[in-house]
Amino acid sequence: MSLRITLAGATGWVGKALVAAIAASDDLELAGAVSRSAAGQDAGEAAGLPHLGVTISATLEEALKAPSHVVIDYTKPNVVKAHALTALAHGRNVVVGTSGLSAEEYAEIDAVALKAQRGVLAAGNFSITATLLRRFALEAARFVPDVEVIDYASAKKPDTPSGTARELAELLSDVRQPATSKAVDELAGVRETRGGALGAREPVQVHSLRMPSFVLSCEAVFGADNERLVIRHDAGSSAAPYVTGTLLxxxxxxxxIGLKRGLDAVMD
Structure with missing residues (x-):
């Protein structure tokens, strides 16, 4: 039996690529699609494909009238939490590819997923190489306490930092030792130039650049006595890397059952 998928954000950059990949798959079926701007259109035709027979809905609630197993969300930060909670309320498992949620919002989704006895897998980046950046950086943080994150994205990206950088910083915060750099509240001058602190245990400074020519890049910069280590992921212009990880x-x-963050939670 095919795995039936409801896709929110079906006409976005990643969404269109997911529609094509699901249509080409032997074990997946597109059960529903959501896009306010393309409501009423065929999901295949809206993605530049042949007719698929799946009409795009304006809301997730409408799309969930068709039976499905999993909701994949690639929408916007201001609606993804509500979508995840709606999907869980309707008995669906959820894959969250939209960035911008806070640790507190993920905790709320986790609590609802546990009560609903459903799974939620959320990642700031479903790329395999971005997942490896996270894995290698967490290993490095066990040995080098000083680490900061630099986040690069296009001039029009609406959230800061990116989900990739936010997720990385929060996880590094849980495993790193205290930094040797001077605390931000002890600095003179313009403190904001030190970036924003993310993470609960040992916060990590994150610096975000937004300018033309970047798609998405993220780097973890480690500093030790007389040496440095930089681990960096650069995204290209195609959505293909995100599609592979999302469908996995x-x-x-x-x-x-419950919430897991990061593709590596199900890679091994």
Missing amino acids: AARRVSSF
Whole structure:
């Protein structure tokens, strides 16, 4: 039996690529699609494909009238939390590819998922190489306490930092030792130039650049006595890397209950 997917954000950059990949898959089926701007259109035709027979809905609630197993969300930061909670209320497992949620919002989604006995897999970046950036950086943080994150994205990206950078900083905060750099509240001058602090245990400074020519890049910069280590991920202009990881997540999200963050939670 095919895994039936409801896709929110079906006409976005990643969404269109997901529609094509699901249509070409032997074990996946597009059950519903959501896009306010393309409501009423065929999901295949809206993605530049042949007719698929799936009409795009204006709301997730409408799309969920068709039976499905998993909701994949690639929408916007201001609606993704509501979408995740709506999907769980309707008995769906959820894959969240939209960035911008806080640790507190993820905690709320986790609590609802546990109560609903459903799985949620959320990642700031479903790219395999971005996942490896996270894995290698967490390993490095065990040995080098001083680390900061630099986040690069296009001039029009609406959220800061990116989900990739936010997720990385929060996870590094949980494993790193205290930094040797002077605390931000002890600095003179313009303190904002030190970036924003993310994470609960040992906060990590994050610096975000927004300018033309970047798609998405993220780097973890480690500093030790007389040496440095930089681990960096650069995204290209294609959505293909995100599609592969997202569909892997969709296939495996029903294997657990509650929230897991990061594609590496289901890679091994």
